[in-house]
Amino acid sequence: MEVRSENEMVTDVKKGPWTEEEDAVLRSYVETHGEGRWNSVAYFAGLRRTGKSCRLRWLNYLRPQVRRGNISLEEQLIILELHSRWGNRWSKIAKHLPGRTDNEIKNYWRTRVQKQAKQLKCDVNSQQFRDTMRYEWMPRLAERIRAAESRGRPACLPVTSSKEPIFDNRGARMAELESGWKDPSFVPELSSGISSDSSSEAQVSPVSGLTECYNLPNGSTTGPGSGAGYSGWDIPAQDDIMSSELLLDGGDSWDSLWNEENIWFLRQQLSDDHF
DNA sequence: AAATCCGCCAACCGCAAGACT
DNA sequence: TAGTCTTGCGGTTGGCGGATT
Numbered sequence: 549m550e551v552r553s554e555n556e557m558v559t560d561v562k563k564g565p566w567t568e569e570e571d572a573v574l575r576s577y578v579e580t581h582g583e584g585r586w587n588s589v590a591y592f593a594g595l596r597r598t599g600k601s602c603r604l605r606w607l608n609y610l611r612p613q614v615r616r617g618n619i620s621l622e623e624q625l626i627i628l629e630l631h632s633r634w635g636n637r638w639s640k641i642a643k644h645l646p647g648r649t650d651n652e653i654k655n656y657w658r659t660r661v662q663k664q665a666k667q668l669k670c671d672v673n674s675q676q677f678r679d680t681m682r683y684e685w686m687p688r689l690a691e692r693i694r695a696a697e698s699r700g701r702p703a704c705l706p707v708t709s710s711k712e713p714i715f716d717n718r719g720a721r722m723a724e725l726e727s728g729w730k731d732p733s734f735v736p737e738l739s740s741g742i743s744s745d746s747s748s749e750a751q752v753s754p755v756s757g758l759t760e761c762y763n764l765p766n767g768s769t770t771g772p773g774s775g776a777g778y779s780g781w782d783i784p785a786q787d788d789i790m791s792s793e794l795l796l797d798g799g800d801s802w803d804s805l806w807n808e809e810n811i812w813f814l815r816q817q818l819s820d821d822h823f
Numbered sequence: 824a825a826a827t828c829c830g831c832c833a834a835c836c837g838c839a840a841g842a843c844t
Numbered sequence: 845t846a847g848t849c850t851t852g853c854g855g856t857t858g859g860c861g862g863a864t865t
Contacts, residue, residue: 663830823846
């Protein structure tokens with residue numbers, strides 16, 4: 549009988565997309581034996597994969613808690629808010645978005661947000677871009693959420709199985725978030741992954757550069773949110789906010805946006821001392 | 824209809840920190 | 845205490861599919 553060690557298995561490793569059969573094997577094994585010891589999982593489950601690959605597949609795809617589909621408006625706002633605080637700390641940000649993986653948030657940031665920075669011809673780490681996020685996108689997003697809330701959503705949302713009110717402090721929380729980014733003294737926390745090197749920020753003029761692409765909050769708006777120019781990124785121009793067609797992500801309905809999972813994570817996000 | 828471009832996302836890689844021996 | 849193993853994180857890449865030419 550052939551006996552192979554775990555290390556030998558690794559040399560026989562398979563890469564690339566997972567098959568349904570592999571998924572079934574991994575899911576079955578983890579459900580029976582639990583997570584952890586991923587090299588052993590790969591070996592004893594008979595998968596020709598590395599432990600790392602098994603772990604990643606489980607965490608990012610097979611876990612029952614993983615949420616799939618469009619990033620909701622609230623999730624977008626939370627991502628912007630937390631990224632302004634922590635920078636590229638994807639796993640940390642993901643912990644505040646139940647069911648979302650760090651990989652998903654990272655991909656979202658790179659494909660949507662960095663694309664807008666590119667269109668603005670500014671560095672994603674620049675003061676100009678941070679100001680744009682802070683003064684334009686986040687307030688607009690909050691406005692969209694409120695507008696959506698006032699249209700299709702019942703003022704008092706249903707209770708969860710715990711019978712606790714869900715959004716009792718929602719307004720207060722939103723105001724708290726906004727006061728943070730509207731406060732002139734607000735300085736986004738820069739941690740690893742965000743360059744605080746002043747030389748990179750010197751590439752653009754923080755204010756004059758901003759006004760070339762965007763007007764500050766008291767002015768009219770131009771830029772990625774202005775009508776036909778934006779796609780994928782879900783922050784519309786002020787005018788668009790009043791367009792009900794743009795209130796939701798593409799294809800999202802109120803039912804899907806305000807399902808149990810969204811309500812659950814919003815409860816978490818809007819609860820006191822969560823950040 | 825074919826070729827090319829582009830956006831998205833799953834998965835890989837290297838590194839670092841913590842756990843274990 | 846040092847070496848090894850495991851896990852977790854962030855950056856990057858490659859393939860797929862839809863859009864555009």
